[in-house]
Amino acid sequence: MIYFNNAATSYPKPPNVKLAVNDYFNHYPVGQNRNQLGGEDLILNIRKRIAKFLGIKNCNNLFFTSGATEGLNLLIAGLNVEEGDHLVTTENEHNSVLRPLYRLIETKKIKLDIVATNEYGIINVSDIIKYVNSETKAVIVNHVSNVTGFTLDIEQLALQIKQKSKAIIIVDGSQSVGYLPIDLSRMNAIDAFAFSGHKSLWALEGIGAVYISESLINSDQNKIAPLIAPLKVGGTGVKSESLKQPTELPIYYESGTQNIIGIISLAAGVDFITSIGLEKINQRVSVLSDYLVDKLQAMPEIISPSFEIEIKNSIISFNILNHDPSEVAFILSNSFDIIVREGLHCAPLISKRLGFFPKGSIRVGLSYFNTEGEIDFFIDSIKKIISSKC
Numbered sequence: 001m002i003y004f005n006n007a008a009t010s011y012p013k014p015p016n017v018k019l020a021v022n023d024y025f026n027h028y029p030v031g032q033n034r035n036q037l038g039g040e041d042l043i044l045n046i047r048k049r050i051a052k053f054l055g056i057k058n059c060n061n062l063f064f065t066s067g068a069t070e071g072l073n074l075l076i077a078g079l080n081v082e083e084g085d086h087l088v089t090t091e092n093e094h095n096s097v098l099r100p101l102y103r104l105i106e107t108k109k110i111k112l113d114i115v116a117t118n119e120y121g122i123i124n125v126s127d128i129i130k131y132v133n134s135e136t137k138a139v140i141v142n143h144v145s146n147v148t149g150f151t152l153d154i155e156q157l158a159l160q161i162k163q164k165s166k167a168i169i170i171v172d173g174s175q176s177v178g179y180l181p182i183d184l185s186r187m188n189a190i191d192a193f194a195f196s197g198h199k200s201l202w203a204l205e206g207i208g209a210v211y212i213s214e215s216l217i218n219s220d221q222n223k224i225a226p227l228i229a230p231l232k233v234g235g236t237g238v239k240s241e242s243l244k245q246p247t248e249l250p251i252y253y254e255s256g257t258q259n260i261i262g263i264i265s266l267a268a269g270v271d272f273i274t275s276i277g278l279e280k281i282n283q284r285v286s287v288l289s290d291y292l293v294d295k296l297q298a299m300p301e302i303i304s305p306s307f308e309i310e311i312k313n314s315i316i317s318f319n320i321l322n323h324d325p326s327e328v329a330f331i332l333s334n335s336f337d338i339i340v341r342e343g344l345h346c347a348p349l350i351s352k353r354l355g356f357f358p359k360g361s362i363r364v365g366l367s368y369f370n371t372e373g374e375i376d377f378f379i380d381s382i383k384k385i386i387s388s389k390c
């Protein structure tokens, strides 16, 4: 089987991730603040490793979630907003941003500006800045589009927003982390960064994390009061005598028994990236991506906004003239054993902007483990579909 659906969930997982997950069954269960594993808590150790990988100075500012969807819901639903407050987002967003924002329109009657991209899905920092004013409460943006692969300069955006307003800047890093270098201590104008584990970080499904900067924590006389309300409250394994949620980080946001096996897989995924080198992974995927794009571009029947995106990365979406994307994906899977993703990719606004609505597009999500040979076979299969020889 050829697996080109890595932008949804990466497969295969690196050998060390499989080993770490299997090894979990050989030990007694551990849990944050519930068991000790020879001194330092296992979760604390992993939190430190992941924080280091992302340039986060204080690992307590990083907390685990079930994925980017939970992280973004937490950040958006937890905003302290009221009727009439102004928020900004873009057409490049995934439904895990758009739907929580739409819910805020319904429940809190906020005002939302959605910044349009151009016809290729490209959006400039200045396009977004135009919508930000001194009244803006939050700006929520996707780092790398899961439809076009377009990469927004989030560092520059955050810096420029801070010059104009006190808005909270929330970034969806689901498609960038593990693929692009992220140093959150350098990108210190970014207030919150949510991401998935099961994509470029090679973890199992059902794990992700959120980073919040010190700007979202009100530490007054050692009394910690995070500014974003938690999505859930409950058991934290400490301060059980209190009926109020303890405000210390990270437990403020981590009630309930954690997805320990997911967290272990995330650590192993990060170890894999570190052992190979992020730059090397990025370079390899870029080589594969260029190889695929060159071949697709040479075919007049292929329509793709990704051809216009200068910074190529692992995501390439396209359509074949006069072909239904769901039929193409079905044939690729059933006749050629190639797995791609088709449809709107949970990103309806950008799909509309690109003319991929309502049927969507075919998306190839490449990984470090794909090969040129697989791409050759894929291109041959597409050619056969076009000439209807299958």
Ligand SMILES: Cc1ncc(COP(=O)(O)O)c(C=O)c1O
Binding pocket: 007, 008, 066, 067, 068, 069, 070, 094, 096, 142, 144, 145, 146, 172, 174, 175, 195, 196, 197, 198, 207, 208, 346
């Ligand atoms: C850009 C983007 N944001 C958010 C998500 C949701 O991630 P998760 O599956 O971790 O909830 C995805 C996953 O498809 C995504 O591509």
